[in-house]
Amino acid sequence: MTDSRISELRLDHVSRGFGGVTALDGLDLTIRGGEFVALLGPSGCGKSTALNCLAGLLPLSEGSITLDERRIDTVPPEQRGFGMVFQNYALFPHMSVRANIGFGLRMARVAKAEARRRVDEALALVQLEDHAGKFPAQLSGGQQQRVAIARAIVLEPALVLMDEPLSNLDAKLRLEMRTEIKRIHQTLGLTTVYVTHDQEEALSLADRLVLLRQGRVQQVGTPEEVYSEPANRFVAGFMGYRNELELPVTSVTDKTVVLGDLTGTRREDLGEVAVAAIRPEDFTVGDGPNAMEVDVEVVEYQGREQAIQARTAEGGPLHLRAPTRLAPGDRVTVSVPPERVLVFAAESPAAPSGEAA
Ligand SMILES: Nc1ncnc2c1ncn2[C@@H]1O[C@H](COP(=O)(O)OP(=O)(O)OP(=O)(O)O)[C@@H](O)[C@H]1O
Ligand SMILES: [Mg+2]
Known part of the structure; x- marks a missing residue:
């Protein structure tokens, strides 16, 4: 396929x-050519x-979208030349796999031989050569998904x-398709914008993540940045800082916060009560910094690790992970380094429960 790189896609406000509902509120984002961005x-x-x-x-209600210096937000969708993969695949049920993938090429009046060559290439890319003659109803969900991806990329879209x-x-x-999508993105040098509510999927695929809450950007950053330095309590909750301990503030010295027996790292200005956000995997079973005794209540087997729900001496639930064999009823000491205890103001918005991993 030919080089379909773009150099810059800019979203301004x-x-x-x-x-009366503002679904998207002033999104500023510059996407570089070849980048994989997850929303x-x-x-x-x-x-x-x-x-x-x-x-x-x-x-748009407001703002502008610029692709390589050209305003595109008033250009009709079919003239933007972007590939789109919808959540529900949206395949044509009465067309074969080959016809589905070739549909856009026929609409664009690409010559038959050329179209055939490009469909063959796309089929190979998504590893569906052996299924070209089948209809969508004869395919598994994953195969249908790959048809949708092939159909989106066969036109060699800029985005x-x-x-x-x-x-x-x-x-x-x-998991297989995740790898496939990343491979296709890299092989074709595409620029990809990928929507998901799954933090693990976003972390594993994207060069940069854009975290949204109620239509507003909360943080834009690399997977490492949003994972280890979440900008606020909402992002922390969404990125797997599953434990939130609400505690009175004892003292604050620059970035170090003491909350009773717990020492953490301040991430924003605090009032009298703060929330310490801690990821389950940042706890160690055994003595160490911020040592606390907990009672093990629920143990879930997860291969090399256990996911454990315990209870603190104060009665609050605590989620942790442990490589050792613990059982309900055990009393153990766990610890966590102060730099892995992120402290936010208690009044900061939290991630909706059930969303945080
Ligand atoms: N056609 C519409 N008419 C009215 N409100 C809408 C419409 N589409 C979206 N909304 C509202 O805009 C907000 C954002 O919706 P959107 O579909 O962008 O969310 P989303 O992040 O994609 O959610 P999900 O993960 O559930 O797909 C929601 O409050 C939704 O109710
Ligand atoms: Mg949606």
Whole structure:
């Protein structure tokens, strides 16, 4: 396939409202050519709205979108030349795999021989050569998904937009397809914007993550940045800082905060009560900094590790992970380094429960 690189896609204050609801509120983002950007956040935060604005399926209420110096936000979707993978695949049921993938090429009046060559290439890329003659109903979910991806990339688009493309797949297939999507992105030198509510998927795929809450950007950063230095309590909760201990502030010295027996790292200005956010995997079973005794209540087997729900002396629940064999009823000492205890103001918005991993 030919080189389909773009150099820069710029979103300036992109906003979209529905009646009185602001679904997307002033999104500023510059996407570099070849980049893989994930839009991440809980249900209703504006991810699909942002993607549909990029695709041209939704007009903007405010702001602009510029592709390589050219304003594109008023260009109709079919003229933007972007590839789109919808969550529900949206394959044509009465067309074979080959015809589905070749549809856009036929619409673009690409010569037959050339179209055939490009469909063959796309089929090979998604490893569906042996299924070219089948109809969508004769394919597994993962195979249908790959047809949708092939159909999106066969036109060699400047930009590929994917909206939760793996959400309907089982765990194994999801992992396989995740690798496949990354491989295709790299092989073709594509620029990809990928919507997901799955933090692990976003972390593993993206060069940069954009975290949204109620239509507003909370943080833009590399996987390492959002994972280890979440900008606020919401991002922390969403990125797996599952434990939130609400405690009175004893003292603050620059970045070091003491909350009773717990010492942590201050991430923002604090009032009298603060929230210490800690990831389960940052606890160590055994004595160390911030040592505390906990009672093990629930143990889940997870291969090399156990996921443990315990209770602190104060009665609060604590989630941790342990490589050793613990059992319900055990009393153990756990510890966590102060730099892995991130302290936020108690009044800061939290991630919705059930979303945090
Ligand atoms: N066509 C519409 N009419 C009215 N409100 C809408 C419309 N589409 C989206 N919204 C609202 O805009 C907000 C953002 O919706 P959006 O679909 O972008 O969320 P999302 O992040 O994609 O969520 P999900 O993870 O559930 O797909 C929500 O509050 C939603 O109710
Ligand atoms: Mg959505």
